[in-house]
Amino acid sequence: MGLIQRILGPSDGINAAANAVTGVAEVFHANETRRMELSADAQAAALAAMGDEFQYGRYGFFDRMVNGINRLPRPMLAFGTLGLFVFAMVDPTAFSERMAGLNHVPEPLWWLLGAIVSFYFGAREMHYFRTPTMPPRPRLARDTVAQEALESGARDMNPALQDWFAEQAEMDRGDDQSGSGLAD
Numbered sequence: 001m002g003l004i005q006r007i008l009g010p011s012d013g014i015n016a017a018a019n020a021v022t023g024v025a026e027v028f029h030a031n032e033t034r035r036m037e038l039s040a041d042a043q044a045a046a047l048a049a050m051g052d053e054f055q056y057g058r059y060g061f062f063d064r065m066v067n068g069i070n071r072l073p074r075p076m077l078a079f080g081t082l083g084l085f086v087f088a089m090v091d092p093t094a095f096s097e098r099m100a101g102l103n104h105v106p107e108p109l110w111w112l113l114g115a116i117v118s119f120y121f122g123a124r125e126m127h128y129f130r131t132p133t134m135p136p137r138p139r140l141a142r143d144t145v146a147q148e149a150l151e152s153g154a155r156d157m158n159p160a161l162q163d164w165f166a167e168q169a170e171m172d173r174g175d176d177q178s179g180s181g182l183a184d
Contacts, residue, residue, distance in 0.1 A: 073120060 088095040
């Protein structure tokens with residue numbers, strides 16, 4: 001180090017040279033630490049915005065009423081269809097008169113009814129497709145450690161970790177067969 005200090009001068013020159021090299025290096029390769037800091041800041045801002053959105057979780061009467069009305073079409077269609085079968089058995093002549101009346105409904109109205117029902121149930125299915133109905137399984141400490149090791153790439157480099165992963169996989173297979181879902 002003494003030779004480098006004599007060549008470059010006092011420590012201020014060394015610091016200036018190091019800062020210059022760092023600046024040049026960041027032109028070709030982004031500063032990973034700064035990128036992670038910015039990512040953490042963005043995630044914290046998103047969580048804060050979401051927390052502000054759901055700050056008032058209590059629903060009023062109107063919200064509860066609309067949610068209740070939104071839940072009615074499926075049971076009404078199901079019970080109404082079953083009711084038609086009962087009605088056909090109880091009074092067949094009245095049922096056939098009603099069905100003859102439906103025969104006079106213009107075809108564009110049937111298409112409109114089909115589109116409305118399709119969009120209603122399609123939107124409902126899309127909602128449930130986008131939001132999972134089952135809550136995520138709580139992660140065990142060993143799962144978290146294993147995931148971090150996988151992300152860091154240590155699994156391929158360390159034979160001890162390879163053995164540990166094999167043991168964990170074997171334990172998981174045993175848990176799945178026993179049906180308990182939890183490891184000791």
